[in-house]
Every structure is written in C-alpha cells, then in structure tokens.
Amino acid sequence: MPISENVDQSRKFTRRLVLLMGVKGLALAGLTARMYQLQVRDSERYTTLAEENRINTRLLLPLRGRIFDRHGRPVAVDVEDYRVVMVAEKTGNVQQALDRLAGIVELSPEQRERVLREVRRRRRFLPVTIASGLTWEEVARMEVNAPDLPGVLTERGYTRVYPYGEEVAHLVGYVGPVTEREQKEDPDRLLKIPEFRIGKQGVERTYDRRLRGRGGTQRVEINASGRVQRELGRKEGTPGDAIHMTIDMALQQKALALIRPHRAGSVVVMDIHTGDVLVMASTPGYDPNLFIHGLRAKTWRALQTNPLGPLLNKAVSGQYAPGSTFKMPVALAGLESGAIDTGTHFDCPGVFQLGRAKFHCWKKGGHGPVAMRDAIKQSCDVYFYELALRLGIDRIAETARRLGIGVPTGIDLPAEKQGVMPTKAWKRGYFRDKRNKAWFPGETAIAGIGQGYVLATPLQLAVMAARLANGGYAVAPRLVADRPPGNRTAYRRAQDGFRRLGFDAANLGRIGEAMAAVTNETGGTAFWTRIAETGMEMAGKTGTSQVRRITAAERARGIVKNEDLPWHRRDHALFVAHAPLDDPRFACSVIVEHGGGGSRVAAPIAREILLETQKRYGSLAERAGLDLDFAHRAGGRGIPGGIR
Template sequence: MTEFRSPDQEVSRLRVRLVVAGVFMLLCLSLLAARFVYLQVMRFDYYHTRAEDNRIALVPVPPNRGAIVDRNGKVLARNFAAYTLDITPSQVEDLDETIDRLAEIVDISDYDRRRFKKFREESKFFESVPIRTKLTDEEVARFIARRYLFPGVDVQARLFREYPQGDLLGHVVGYMGRINNRDVDHIEARGETANYRGTEHIGKRGLEESYEAELHGKTGSEQVEVDAGGRKVRLLSRRTAVPGNSLILTVDAGLQAVAHQAFGERRGALVAIEPSTGGVLALVSSPSFDPNLFVDGISVADWKGLNESPDRPLLNRAIYSAYPPGSTFKPFMGLAGLSTGKRTPQQAIADPGFYVFGGHRFMDDKIGGHGMVDLHTSIVQSCNTYYYMLANDLGIDGIADFMRPFGFGQLTGIDLPGEADGVLPSPDWKRKRFKKPGQQKWYGGETISVGIGQGYNAYTPLQLATALSALVNDGVVFKPHVVKYVVDPQTGARREVEPKPIRQIPLKPAHLAAVRAAMVDVNKTGTGARAFAGAEYSAGGKTGTAQVYSLKGTKYKEGNVAERLRDHSWFIAFAPADKPRIALAVLVENGGFGSRSAAPIARQVIDYYLLGKRPAGQASEDEDAPADH
C-alpha cells in the first residue's frame, strides 16, 4: 500500500534546504567579498607594483668609462661600441642545440664556445652571457631577421675598451677584465653593488685598477615597457648614467716609446721622474704585454704564452722586482760618509786593490788598486775599496738609518698597484727575516758587502729613481705619481693630483754639491763617459753592476756564465746637471757592465726628453766599455 507524504512536511523540508543553501551562498559571497576587499583595497599597492613589474622592467645603463691620455693628450685607453650576441641561459631549454643553430647564422668558433662556457660559470643563471662579440652589421641583420626563432637570445650594444698604444704602456695603464666572484666580493665590501649593476668588466691592473673608482662612473637606469617575451616595447623614463672621469698622466708617451725601443729584446726596467714634482715621465718594464689581448677575454694560447714565458712579460719589473743596486749605491754611501762626519770631500784613503776584514780579502775591480782615492775619485772611478772601508766605519745601523729617509726598502706610495718594498738590510731586518738563531746573527763581513750595493741590498728601479730624485732635489723626497689630472668629462673641470713632498732630508748643500759634481764627472771622464760622449748638455750619472749569484772566490768571466746568470746592468742619471728636469734609473737584467748596456739607454732617453732627438736605431753594445761595479 502506497504511503503519501504530507504536503506540509514537504514544504517545511524545502524551506529548510533553501535556508541552508542561502546561508551557504551568503557565506561564500562574504568570503569572496572579504577576499576582494583584501586584494583590491588592503593589498592594492603590493599587487599593483607586482603587476607593473611584469609589464615594466628596470634596466641598468652602464656608464661610459673614462679615457686615459698622456701628458700631451695622446690617447692610451678609450671606448668603442660594438654589438654582441647574448644568451640568457635561464630562458633557453637546450644551450648546445641553440648555439649550434646560431652557428648557422653567425660565425661561432671553438674559442667563442670555450669563452662562453667560462663566462657562464662566472655569471648568475639569469644573467645574459655573450656567445659572440663585435658582430658585423651583416651578422646583426641576419640574426635580427630570425630572432623570433631564438627565445633567450638577443643582440646587445656594448662598450669595449681599446688601448691604441698596444704594449707600449701595458704595465702602466693595465687592462679590463670580466668581473669574477672575487671582484664581486670587493664590490660588495665597498658597498657599490648597485653602481655595478649591468657592468660586466672591471679594471684589473695598472691605472685601470688603481683608479677604478674615478674611471667607472655612476650607473643609470631605464624604465621600459616589455611584452610577454620580455622584449622592450617603449621607453617610459630614464635616469642618465654619469660617465667616468678621464685621467691625464704625467707620462710622456713619446719618451716611453724611445725607452721601450731602446731595450729591444732585452729584459729590464726604466723609471724616469721629474725631481721637482715626483711626476713619473716614463715607466718601462721589458718585455711588456698588449692589454688589448684581455679586452674580449684572453685566449688560452695567448695566456699560456704570457704566463709561461721565461721572460715573464706580465711582471712589472719597474715597481715589483727588487735587485741589488751595485755601484749605483755609492753616491748615497758617499753622502752618508759626509753627512755623518766619517769622511770629508778631501780625505783620501790608500787603495791597494783590496780590503782585509776578518781574515777575508774583499777585492777591488782594479788589480793593484786606484792609489790614493778621495770621495770624488771613488765615485768617478767606482772604487770598491773606498766603500768597503766606509761601510765598516759607518756600521750597518748607520747605513740603514741614513738610507731609510731616501725610501730604500719601503713602499714609495706610487698610484699603481703591485709595488714591492724591497730590502734595506739591518740586524733588525735579519732577525725578522730568518727563523733559525744561527741565521739571525749579523756579521761584520755582511756590512762590507752592503757598502758596495751587494749583499742583502734589494731595491726596485722605482725606489732608486725616487732616491736619486731626492739627491738632486736638495733632499726633498716626493711621492711618485703617474696621474697629473682627473678630468670631469661633462664640465671639463680638472682636479690636479698635487705633488706631495713626503719629507725633507736634512743635508748640507756643500755635501750634495760634492756628490753631484762627482756624478757629473762620471759622464765626462769616468765609467759613463763613452755613453755620454758628445752630449749637448751636462748630465750626472753612476754606473753599476750587480751580481746575480755568488762567485765563491772565482773570477767572473761573462762568456763562461749562462746568460741568465750574468750580472745585472744598472745606470742612474740626471740632467741638466745644474737644474735637473729628469732623474732616471735603468736596469738591464743580465746585461753586464752598466756602462755598456744600461748607460746607452739612459742617453737615448735624456736626448729625447731634453733635445727631442729620437734615435735612428737601437744603440749597439760596446764590448770595450770600461768596467764598473
């Protein structure tokens, strides 16, 4: 029998269901309204910014790097624009396949692939990395026509560094290199991360490194609208980048070229300074290197050639390598004798050709000796015996105390990175240098060797040139510097790097005059006479020969010694003699007598600087030049 439901009951149930459904719908709508209020009102600023970020990109605009020119305006470093083909790895599914397909459009060599791999390892995943640089206009056109086939690949206009003088000033100017992780750490430590956004290269050596803060400039930015593919649609706003400052140097590129050519294939260094300011006129390290090799990422072959060469072209011998000064130390020793009262200009000693100390015979270069020798003769004829005796009278502490104010054995503070401090020997230095007690003791015989510029003495060519500048500048020691002006490219305003006197050494004019007069006669009748024969000016100088290894009592014969074990050749000079405008130190590694190898280089440099004479050819070495030490 069929059961019939009451109509009232059905209506009541329906009403309950409708109420429940209504409440549920009202709750859902309330939740949606609350969420809408939260998103559209309370979080409006946040999501509006996120939306704008998806539509608008903030692109850093790297600044134009400052130029570097010599004192006469000759360009040493500048920028040029070129196109690169960049890949953003995060936007590419198969890198190898993409590169292979790109190689069908533009030329991509094995070197390009290796460089891309190296750069990619040094970069963040989302950063673009160049696979090809310096594209031709034709290559750019071919790629642009097919760009839609290569998501994550695009053509970029970039600035590249160029060094028009090649290897002439490689060690002075330095070079640019891609920013690596160590550079990033240094940038972050200086708090300059924001200023390097979009910058891929940084100064690595020379002035490019030491004046990075001046040369780099300030990064700008562009606010651009982008499409769904991340490509620029239109420019919305721009904050202009501030170009880096330019540098005007004290260096004369013409003088540098003469000195560079004078070395030829020989290893060595030259530093020429203006004594009255400390401005560096020329700084040569031979052999040098071409900084252009590093601009686009140096190849494996080029790096191997530079890094593994026995001539070590990457080594800045002028400011880093320290050598015994040989007899170029004698003018300073003579001045020490006068200043301490141990000698007078007229006081003479008898030179039998040797000096006996502690049972050991220290030999002079001239068999039978030089006879009676005073200060003047000791410098002109380079008499060792005179300085053996003087060194013993002064004592090692007396020598060190007198030489220290001239800058021997300490950093000069030149505005180039990588300077070495050398060695000014003393008992205190030896105690710190050696660990074993037996090695720490100072022996009197070591003082005798120091007196002629041998023994533990080790100074850079820069230190010797700086000390000579002080000697001819009445005892005023200037801090050597390479940059003369820092120039704002927008206003043209120049900020001078003012000469900085470090100290005034208290020296008597009569003592200075006596030593300088003897150095002038070195180039007239002494060991430098052949190199300066016929000079149209009066110049002072001093030759020097520094031992590379101990003879152990045997007589030195150059022809019997391997080339790289032969003596180093030194020459220091200043001119004009009455009011010096240039003071220089020249070193030729394993060049033998200073009069034969180093002095002719100094003559060519001074001839050019004072007279504008450029040598027709490289000066030949004179086998018959007088011996010196």
C-alpha cells in the same frame, strides 16, 4: 510521532539554521572587510606592487672613462664595435648553432665553454654574448648566413681598446669580467651586469671607481614569464671620469725602443720637483687588447711561463741589487755622521782583507789612496768596504731609507714591491734558524757596494736620484695628475710640496759634484757616455749588479767576461742620473737584466732618454713659451690633442 517531538525538532532546525546563517554572515562580513582593505585602504600599495610586476627597471652600462697621456693622447678608450649574441630559446640546439657559427667567426674552445655555461645559468630568453670585436667581413658573413642561424643576432656595443698596445700595458693595465668573489666584495649593482668590465691591472685597477661612471636606467614592460614586451623609457648613464696620466707617450716609445734590444729591463724618468713620472718602460711586455675578448689558455700559459716575465712591471715589481749606484747613500751617510769628510782617504790595493775573507775591487790593481769624490767617480769598491764598516749597517740603512731604498714609493699602481734595506733587526726577524740571525761584518762590507741583501726597484732608484738632486726633499712619484700636465715640468719646486729630509745641503752638493765627475771628467766610469750638449749635461752613477759568485779558482784563472757567459749568468747593468747639471729637473734610472757593465750598456740608454727629455721640454726659462705654442697647435681645446 507526538506533537511535542515535532516541536523540538523544529526548534533544533531553526537554531541550526540561525547558527549557519550567522557563520555565513560573519564570513561575508570578513570578506567584505578584507575586500575593503585591499581595494580601498591598501589600494595604492597593491597598485604599486602590480605595476612593479608589470614594469621592470634595468641598469644600462655607462661608458668607461678615457685615459690620456700628459699631452692628451688617448691610451685607453671605449670604441663602438659589433658582437654576436645568442638567444637560446630561439636557437634550439645550442651545440649545433655554435658548430655552424664556428664556420663564420673564429670561436676558441674557451669561448664555447663559456657560452654553454652562461646558457645553463641564465633564463633561455636572455641573450648571451658569444664573441665581440667582429671585423666588417665577419659582420657581412653573419648577415648573409642569418637565415640559417635562428636566435643568433649581431648587435652594436662598446669595447675597451688600448691604441698603444704593449707600450702602455704595465701602466694602464686592462679590464676584465667580474668574478663571483668581486661581486661579493663590491656592492655596486653594475657588477651584476654580465657584460660589465672592471679594472684588473694598472691604472685601470687603481682608479676603477672613477673610471666606471654611473649606470643609466631603462624602464620596460614585461609579461608573466619576464620577457620584455616594449621599452617605456630610458635614462642614459654618466660616463666615467677622464684620467690624465703624467706619462709622455713619445718618450715612453723612445725608451722602449732603446731597451728592447736587450731582452729585459726597465727605464724610469721622473720630474725631481713634482714627482711626475714621464717614462716608466718595462720590457718585455704584453698586448692588453688580448684580454678584452678573452685570453686563450695557450696564450695565458705562454705569458705566465715566459722566463723574461712579460706580465711583470719591472719598474715597480722587479727587485735588483743596486750595485754601485748604492754608493751615494753610503757616502752621504758617512758625510752626515762625520765618519768621513771630503779629505778622508782609504788605500785601495785591489783587495780588502777582513779576517780570512777577501773582498775584491773591480779594478784588479786597485785605485791607490782615494777620497770620497774620486771613489764615486771611479767606483772604488775598497773605499766603500772600509766606509761601510766604519758606519755599520743600521746607519747606512737609516740614510738609504730616507732616500727611498727599501721603502714603498706609494706610486698609484698595484703590486709595488718594497725592496730590501737590511738591518740587524731585519735579519733577526727574517731568518728562522738561530744560526742565521746574527749579522756579520762581511755582510756590512758587501752592503756598502749595494750587494748582499740590499734590493731596490728601478722606481726606487729614480726616487733616490731625484731626492739627491732636488736639495733633499721627499719627492714621491705619481702617474696621474689632476689636470693635463702638457709641457709643464718643475711647475712646482720640491720645497713647496714635499717635506725636507734633513740632509745638510753642503753634503748633498758634494755628492752631486762626485756624480758630475762620473760623467763629465776623464777617468769617470761613464765619461764616454756623457751628454756633450752645453746646458744639458747629466750627472750619474754606473752600477753592475753581480748575479753569480766568482770563486777564487776563477780569479786565479782569469774572470770570465760577461759576453762569454750564458745570458742568465751575466751581471745586471745599472745607471742612475739627473739632468741638467745647472738646476736639475729630471732623474732617470736604467736597469738592463744580464746586460753586463753599467757604463757600457745602461749609461748610453740613460744618456739618450735624458737628452731627448730635455730637448722636448726645454729649459725652465723656455717652458712658458712652449706651453703657449702647444696650446696654439692644439687649437685651444681643453684637453691638449695637437701632438700625435
């Protein structure tokens, strides 16, 4: 090979070597620069990331806020309990473990299904709660059988408990597991914790945010697979706020004892000046404690299909024709408009003819000539047919709505119904068929005695009674107070906290006199159920809400008495009242479903509960002394707790 070719090849090799070395040098320089960036310039950032991979911060459940009645009695609390948890990674065959466990603690099919679902969804080393609220006997059996149950552990935790059970179910409600929808709608990180519970009904739901509290934190060291190695630090959460209700549990229990024998109904008692609700009883009820550990499908179906509606808070969600308790708004509308005065008489022959239609009075022979006072006292239907037609439905509705009929009260409970106070415009909008849109005079007449389309809740009727008694102020009911009310009632007059409704005080006084005659004068429809104790007398109005149509043929044969009818065809019994007569403080409404006559069934319940209320809270002059005595018996604690 010529020397010149060797020289060329040598030069090529040298160039390639230099090029290769240059590339390697550049790569080394880039690597060096990158290492400098990672180890020096970005050292702090990556150290933090590495630390976060090794150190995990977890949320700790806070204690839920407690709920008390007005005297400091706890109606919803968190109590320490024992629960069974399973770590699937250590258990092996989950199905077999559940079979063995079922012989020690009671497990429903729904619980087994939930556990299997949670095991599939979570990492196998994370614990899944199987059952909570274990008794001491179950805990003991668990400990004895622990060697045969690998991966199944007994832990201490907290469970929501309702000491008064169904007596407060419709008010306090209950808590339950968080659904996927609720997680999407609420950004609170606490909802991501499987054991976390939120309010589902009642005050638990309305004040859920305040009751939740703020979660604590736990710093733990974990390995590459996410398993906890050790705890590095812990900061406990902040418990939720305490909620103080206006309810008096002793009166609540008294009201329930009075109404339970009648199968279904409601009692409401409220302070006419402050709006504090002292009693809100609805029966039948349910035990909210059943929902804590998971309700069985059979139990849930039984509650849902019960025709008496135990899940329904009848005080705010039950809608009833108010019957003759509606005669006060009609009479007030007549006085306010000038359509009548106290001397205006209508003749009651026992039946009112309107065209070819006949509208009957409850008294077959009629009341004869009657004025407003006696028409309310004796509950004359013909008088109010006549008056309603003079006024027209829209004028009646305007007064009734100002008194709270057909208008939401704004009570701090979910699922409140609005009721119905019909007008001509309401009917045009309610019915689709043009033939049903017209308003007829007969519909006005029947509305005059609280029948037809008119519907009200027991709470609305109590509000109506309160506004009539407090001088015409728009008092609004409430269940939760800023601080424990204790024995304080009427501690603020209605005119200091609520707007005036614009009624003439003299006209309100005339309505009050007529209501007083109902219960305290011979011939009044509730005279035999009056409060005889001096200084505690009540004024009221009976009502009977008809649930069936009485045909002409039945009238000719003789109307079948309520007690001779099947229960579901009997009239509803109603009564509204306020007490005492001198300087009223409390209003009450009672509805007994299919109870028959208001004077015979509902009025005695109102008498007993209003009498007990006045005895417990004394007169306005005595109130300050009661407060001092109560504080002494409670030991001077910030939250009254002396009464049980």
